[in-house]
Amino acid sequence: MPSVRSRTVLTACATVSGLVLVTACSSSGKNAGEAKGGVPVVEKGKLTTCTHLPYPPFQFEQKGKVVGFDVAVVDLVAKNLGVEQKILDTPFENFKTGAFLNSGQCDLAAAGMTITDERKKNVDFSVPYFDATQALLATKESGATSLADVKAKKLKLGAQAETTGESYAKGQGFDPVAFESSDAVLNGLRTGQVDAVVIDYPVVQGWLKDKANADAFALGQSIETGEQYGFSVKKGNTKLKAAIDKAITDARADGTYDKLYRQWIGPLPKGQS
Structure with missing residues (x-):
């Protein structure tokens, strides 16, 4: 598996302090290549992942590196394909439209993203x-413990x-x-902009590990x-989808997923065991 150190983190026409950055504002089609099994990639030797930072525990910066559950699972895909994962930080709304997949800037999107029928229309x-x-x-x-209380x-x-939490609310x-x-959601609670929030449970779990938050x-x-x-992948990208599906299925079978x-x-x- 490529180490965390080997990942390059990109931003879409922006810079973020503490990360290794390369501007990515146009398609990298001229550098496109193929990974193992004839899987097309937008950049030779790389598996470029669109994400939206931060979203712990799925993807977030830790000591200048992007880590997390999604990152680790996609690393399994990259390992199988014989390439390294490269991460592109993009606005979350792009995940609903598949914009950065369609423009050839990313091979896949990984952002703690819920599968919905609406999103399936685009990716x-x-x-x-x-x-x-x-x-x-x-x-x-x-004193609120339920939406009824709120x-x-x-x-x-x-x-x-643009999340399913917002849609549910x-x-x-x-x-x-x-x-x-x-991060902005949590800051909204801290600063009194809101009294309560609806968000993914694993994210809340991560927040409450901090004593100040738990208090x-x-x-x-x-x-x-x-x-x-x-x-998600660009519609019709069956080879990459198959490679991702295999990595997930194999990881569940051999215990890597649980680890x-x-x-x-x-x-x-x-x-679950």
């Missing part, structure tokens, strides 16, 4: 690699923009404050939405 998804649950996190001061107390609710009759990233916020209701995450889950997410869900 092809891998087999599911993660069963997701939403959760409510509220300030202890608010509504009854007329509290301000927040969510990350809207479907329940809320008009949530939209934040651009998960200030309380985990409320778990929201079972039946969501599953998938990696990575424990490392980045935490204890396995009940009934």
